[in-house]
Amino acid sequence: MATLDQITGIIDFELADLEAAWSNSPILLNKNEIEFRLCYICKFHIERKNFAGINQNDSFAWTIDLINAKKPKLEFTNFIAVHQSCIENRQSLDSRKQLKYVKAMKWEFDESFWNK
Numbered sequence: 001m002a003t004l005d006q007i008t009g010i011i012d013f014e015l016a017d018l019e020a021a022w023s024n025s026p027i028l029l030n031k032n033e034i035e036f037r038l039c040y041i042c043k044f045h046i047e048r049k050n051f052a053g054i055n056q057n058d059s060f061a062w063t064i065d066l067i068n069a070k071k072p073k074l075e076f077t078n079f080i081a082v083h084q085s086c087i088e089n090r091q092s093l094d095s096r097k098q099l100k101y102v103k104a105m106k107w108e109f110d111e112s113f114w115n116k
């Protein structure tokens with residue numbers, strides 16, 4: 001489980017946290033959910049292999065964010081996978097309602113657009 005370093009303020013995430021964040025993010029109907037998810041902030045896809053730890057300068061790289069950052073509990077249910085560049089664009093510190101709304105909609109990867 002993730003731990004917060006009280007001195008530096010840096011959260012140290014573990015592999016299980018990444019898995020939880022990934023599984024909490026919205027799926028794309030026509031894509032393998034192990035490889036692709038939707039970023040609930042910008043509605044673009046996230047690719048599993050493009051993790052921010054490896055591609056630091058890629059704005060489409062994903063990372064973990066907290067769904068409810070108002071009450072920043074370090075629990076699996078509060079982790080979400082998003083693009084690292086999208087975190088600053090989140091609408092609210094508490095994204096639970098927005099996420100519920102986005103997840104209730106059906107999302108598809110636009111093959112015709114991305115495979116031109």
Ligand SMILES: [Zn+2]
Nearest residue numbers: 039042083086
């Ligand atoms: Zn995004």
